[in-house]
Amino acid sequence: MTDLSRCANAIRALAMDAVEAANSGHPGMPMGMADVATVLFARHLKFDPSAPRWPDRDRFVLSAGHGSMLVYALLHLTGYASPTLDDVRRFRQWHSPCAGHPESTELPGVECTTGPLGQGLAMAVGMAMAERHLNGVFGDALVDHATWVIAGDGCLMEGISQEAISLAGHLQLGRLNLIWDDNRISIDGPVSLSSSEDMAGRFAAAGWHVVACDGHDFASIDAALTAARADPRPSLIAARTTIGKGAPTKAGTSGSHGSPLGAKEIEGAREALGWPHGPFEIPADIKAWWEGLGARGAAARADWEARLAASPDADEFSRRMAGQLPDHDPLPAHLASLVANAPKIATRKASELALDVLVPALPELLGGSADLTGSNNTKARGQTLFSATDHAGRYVHYGIREFGMAAAMNGMALHGGIIPYGGTFLVFSDYMRNAIRLAAIQQIRVIHVATHDSIGLGEDGPTHQPIEHLASLRAMPNVAVWRPADAVETAEAWACALRDETRPSVLALSRQNLPALRQDVAENRSARGAYRLVAASNQRGAVLIATGSEVHVAAEAAALLESDGIGCDVVSMPCWEMFAAQDDVYRADLLPADVLKISVEAGVTMGWERWTGSDGITIGIDHFGASAPAERLYAEYGLTAPAIAARVKARLGR
């Protein structure tokens, strides 16, 4: 057996050196987990550096993302094309793929941008769900891999970890193995300052298998990982480690957590570790050993590729993994039927009608709701349940776990082969907000069905009525926020969200019924982000811009104005982001500079000046709502056709 200690010390040395060179970063975690990671990569992880994204690889998630040098060291040592040693030297510098925290958009060997603590674990749960689902559909020959996570106390103190753990236990995701870096240190000092949890008891209560090991004893680590793989339940491997192991004075203290060790401490560590090599210098035999590990994976991949080539499912599996939509698009026929029937329904119901045709046609759609299935209208006709006993099912009862759901959806999208969608109330987007952000940063396609999108939900009151949520989601880069006005726009929004491969979409949908407004469906007009729904009859004196449930109100206001001789366009603007991407000519034609522009939306007015201009009118709700029937709230807050028409006339002096 090779001297694993020396191999592990290569990780420690790279971590110390890179953090020192950057003069910023976290050496303690990679140094503490180097031994565990070495055993994981040497004996258990299925990976092939020459094909970082082959579908049946094991997924390895560093949930404790501040320890990013651990994964950069592993990728470099085992022979991935990137990061190069030069990349590692440029850790945390402009344009280096070795960012402060691991980013999946920077390195193909990084499975996810773990982001703030806890979410890596929750995304790993989604990856493990995706794996079991695709295994259920395509069988062991094509899909048979594990998901490994390294998490620290930070991840496990975050609330989202409980949602993830509980869901994984409930769904019996046995291929999920979580290695807990039990170093008893957090930034503020010993973990005992802030926590007294019996971690093993907590995981056991959630239906997990629990095994412990000495994180610096290779045989103990190996035995624990072996036991984890063998157990049919998800496994917690509690690895007792020393943070910053090797650092002579800072090991075992928070002093090694989040700052460079300093030249003197590094010198001492080199001595203590028996590592006489210079900064960023890896002896050839050590590098060869690591590369040998990496090379071993090619055989497993070749076997898998042969199985894929021989499989009758090869094309379908490859299509799904590539994220390509099927050739047949069921929406045109659906849109035609909507025009024929002109249903007056809530857009959440319209979304259900769209799902009723999309779910059968797109087998990659995997949906769910955070315990609001009947309210979010997320379950299509005949959609079967994804459960511990049937992972091939396509609908998940996520429980009251919005954040866990959103992160799991990210994990599924990252895994590939699935287009996840999930429902909750728009107001609860606050709970999962940072998971939406991580989807945006990672440029992945996940679709949020966010119903009860305004005071239109009525009696549940201010805590459940979104007011600032549309604005705050629009503020987030790389998110498409949709607020369709009727059933046709809802179907068009679904079409756009499905095509939008590099960003998440949020469909904000009404609880209340809305009249059919669109009769023309030859073109997906919503794809422009905004379009002229009604053109002025009289000479144009105003342009009303509205979204979602306020479009029909704006149209009624326009009719009142027209009856007073004031010409009024009505612009439906279901998606700011799509509209912002149109050319100047289109935008200027829709929102001419010399005409009074008025926005109407049942939410905060912040940001609407961008479309109305300084001289326009922004009509909305810049305060919290109240508990009352929806119609009453709309009337009290001035969101009725007569009230809007009156404001326009007052401004025009008519």
Add this chain to the structure above:
Amino acid sequence: MTDLSRCANAIRALAMDAVEAANSGHPGMPMGMADVATVLFARHLKFDPSAPRWPDRDRFVLSAGHGSMLVYALLHLTGYASPTLDDVRRFRQWHSPCAGHPESTELPGVECTTGPLGQGLAMAVGMAMAERHLNGVFGDALVDHATWVIAGDGCLMEGISQEAISLAGHLQLGRLNLIWDDNRISIDGPVSLSSSEDMAGRFAAAGWHVVACDGHDFASIDAALTAARADPRPSLIAARTTIGKGAPTKAGTSGSHGSPLGAKEIEGAREALGWPHGPFEIPADIKAWWEGLGARGAAARADWEARLAASPDADEFSRRMAGQLPDHDPLPAHLASLVANAPKIATRKASELALDVLVPALPELLGGSADLTGSNNTKARGQTLFSATDHAGRYVHYGIREFGMAAAMNGMALHGGIIPYGGTFLVFSDYMRNAIRLAAIQQIRVIHVATHDSIGLGEDGPTHQPIEHLASLRAMPNVAVWRPADAVETAEAWACALRDETRPSVLALSRQNLPALRQDVAENRSARGAYRLVAASNQRGAVLIATGSEVHVAAEAAALLESDGIGCDVVSMPCWEMFAAQDDVYRADLLPADVLKISVEAGVTMGWERWTGSDGITIGIDHFGASAPAERLYAEYGLTAPAIAARVKARLGR
């Protein structure tokens, strides 16, 4: 012994009738928990309807807020002045205090606006912390009460519950008793659809005492509540109940959860319960029994008032509970020293300097951090720890539990006697966003120290760099978002936040050092929200508006423009909300209509058009950041004085 069943049935009847009258609401939970609540109020809860907010009452939190009719029924029956029976009849109607979910701003008997699930429990943890802290300071004579919570599976599936439970166990909040409505039903159906947790095991792992009871057996309930009170640990009382108990066909099903039962089912329930009375009709003997319970509390309150009157601490205790600041204000002397020293420091460090003088002067300040104490600079000199063994300490190591921290802070503010502040990175405000919202809705004073407020944090990269966070917090009604530019403005922001009794404040603070900009401290200029820091020397051609760490950059850009003969004001705008509240004359003087206005902020530009006008320039970052040193990022993103000056000159054609 009175027939407790009949007394409990009064709750059931009111819940059924009110939901039916509103044609919306949740009858199942009040009907299921009526027996438990009856025993709680009859035998255990310390309360006095004639003085709903006397300081030493027990706190009762309905975390499962959708069951609001439970608390409305209890308040009405026991003799609180409000809600009246008429209020109850108008459940969920415009201007009724009986809102869809309990709201502390509507009814003095409601301890908190529980909002989305899980937060009631987490606020209760804060209340229990406040109680033990004030007990530690003022002793048993003045502070000696319990905190009771009713939570359902929804609350306990939410991740925040784990943060709350874990923190409560760690801090050994023995006066906290959580009654779990174990009805095994959620909205989507049986809880087994989404969860398989061993709840007792989970709580035991967090250091809680666990006791179970039959939630429809009065003796069993009483024994469990008695055991909970006796145990020195926080207690979970697992009450096995039947949701909608009494409803002939819907009891025990999700059908009774969230919709009116319907006339026929209610008729059947009246029969099954032996409740022959009409809608909203409470027999006199039942009402008298409940009012008798309520009247009993007056004696305990009178005893307490006598103790308060006799206490040497009476004035100080009353001052704190009233939320009045002490007479002595330490900030003027601090500001004078800042002018004398003109320190070039990060505003997070400036905040620490302010805390060093505020914490000793304001004993009601109770601070903490979510495991970023040294980064948030939240711990003042000499501040001792609040811990399981010393509840009189004033600094909390919250652990990596941002959401739990923010909700606990809300609970402390609601309890009274404490002004809570807590620190984390601004980007993690996403995790606690809805708790900030609940503070805003509840109009309470909590202060968030949100450091590392921009790309200025540098190497940690895009997942840790706030971009849209200032905009998204400004979008929220009733939140004061501060971004001070130097040490003086930071102290001024603290002064304003402390005076702002009816809303939360967020202090967005820099990681990087910033030059001293202000020499004048006679007036708190930040209190205007924005002010002219530098007036143009040449004829004014531009007004640069900036916040926080970009103010000095704007001032440098202005100097460049002046050197080219272009007069340029520099407006520092530390708080949009305070500026929006100024009169038109002040605002127009600062931001004149006929001059080019340019905003400069290291975040999304959304919303800035409100201040720059359509013809202005908004300079910011409308994309995610990157991992690199801060200076490099500022340069790459055009946030340097030369880049800004160049854009202004280009627009002016100079």
